Amino acid sequence: MEKIQAIRGMHDILPDRTPRWQYVESVVRRIMASYGYEEIRLPLLEKTELFKRSIGEVTDIVEKEMYTFEDRNGDSLTLRPEGTAGCLRACMEHGLLYNRINRLWYSGPMFRHERPQKGRYRQFHQVGVEVYGIDTPDIDVELILLSSRLWRELGIAHKLELQINTLGTAAERLVYRNKLVQYFRTHYEKLDEDSRRRLETNPLRILDSKNPEMRELIQAAPVLADDLGEESRNHFQRLKELLDEAGISYVVNPTLVRGLDYYSRTVFEWVTDELGAQGTVCAGGRYDGLIEQLGGKGSAATGFALGMERLIELLESPEKLDAAARPHAYLIRVGGEAERRGAALAEALRDALPNLRLVVNCGGGSFKSQFKRADKSGAAVALILGEDEVRDQLIGVKHLRTEEGQRTLAQSELIPFLQTLI
Structure with a gap:
């Protein structure tokens, strides 16, 4: 009889490796508590409509990557591909959003049907942090400070670089989107297959292309900063000032966009050159419009998610952690x-x-x-x-x-x- 093996892209974490996971999880838990963040535990399964509304129906995640099926009642359900939408759904459902500030965090597996490679799996693990009810840039900075402290505690700060950008408001981004589409259409023959597809669905994602042959074309593209209003410019300027005051080094990357439709204003990524193509270890930003998109009353929201597999790959001498658990x-x-x-x-x-x-x-x-x-x-x-x-x-x-x-x-x-x- 043929042996049953694990599904491709879904890996066992064996006992000789779990100590390093337990170590990182314990550091995460301690740092979250030190900043006053409360843990929320969320279901793995959600209604498919939740992700269609939040992530966007014309994104790679919804179109190609979600594990979706009908249950016995005929309802369409999806294994969560990310945590933000489920966290917001829980807070809306239980009345946690209004007349209060929430600092929340969660952890656990996410699921996307991608081509498995090092640092990218079909079942992967994330720690997510979400804050609701604060619209000023100081909370964006707090998230960056929290993540920076985590890197220092884990001894990997020297391996990571902070990149920041602003995506402005939805209205500002729409003006920029039109300029971007016009620019790329005039250079259509230089676009690769992915970029030609994104031109019709999510043209900002072209800026995030990892294809080196596209680099020169992307660098010459219009810059979103030229279309920002005064409020968005001031928000980003204050963010940079607060980071400077806190002694956090950063690089402004005008081509930095997030893969999900719901982001606005601040976006950031912690990246490394030690993991090959999968260089983003932690990413996040503001998503003030998502609550309304899900049917709630508008409220400020910001957060980030970090990939546990990639983080653990960066640990110095993880075998010492394994030995310490014997x-x-x-x-x-x-x-x-x-x-x-x-x-x-x-x-x-x-x-x-x-x-x-x-x-x-x-x-x-x-x-x-x-x-x-x-x-x-x-x-x-x-x-x-x-x-x-x-x-x-x-x-x-x-x-x-x-x-x-x-x-x-x-x-x-x-x-x-x-x-x-x-």
Whole structure:
């Protein structure tokens, strides 16, 4: 019978790699709390209409990439391709949007049917941050400061560059869109296939093309800044001033656009040159018009999302994180009485030392085979409990990662000894 394998582009995260995920998740959780952001947990499935309204029906995501199906009631459902729309839906549904400010964050898997490659998967994991009810640029800056602190805590700040831009209001963008379409149509023969398709649906995305043959044409295109009104210009200017005051380095990238239709004014990306073509690690900006687009009363909104897979790829020496999660000790039990007394001893040690990582041998086995298991577990020491040790209230200790010799301790000395390993 043929073995069933994982779906292409959907990867298992095996136990020898989960420590680095747990580490990043713990840092994220701590930093979110330090800035006063509350966690919200959202369903993986939403009504398809939610994403059609928010992302836009003529986007690559909706047209080509969503996992959509009809359930038994005939309703069209979609595995979430991004988190912002679902977060807004939840806040609207539960009355969280009005007469209050929300600072929220969430994490979990997203789904897009893309061509799998390094840093881009069909099931991928994101951390998303959303703020509702603040329309001033200081909250945009707070999001950038929060993400910058995360990079520093993870030791990867030197690998990332902040790029910023403004997309103005929807009305300003419409004027610019018309200019852009006219410009690219006069150079239609120079456009690649993707850009020709986007010219009719989402021409701003042409500016985001990674095709090097398009670079010169894009650089000569009209610039959105020329069509911005005073309010949008002031918003962007204040954003830059606040970043300067905070000591955050940035590059203004006039070709930076976001792939989703709902963005306005501030957009930003943290990018790296260490992940090949998938260089964007974190991206976000303002989307003040999205709430109305989903049928709610207009309100300011801004946020970002970061890709966990790409972030973890950037960690320095992640194998040290994997090693740090290995057991401190492995308890070998030889003989019937040792098996009976060993479980109680292990529970007593866990009670006394809540941070102790202790594996107890189960399933029997000879002394030699249990030693092999202890070594394979990655534990720092093997604790040896045989019939003699049970009788005399002793415990054998064998260091598995150093050259120290084996010794015997009184069981009353075990807790102070294990404290030195934690």
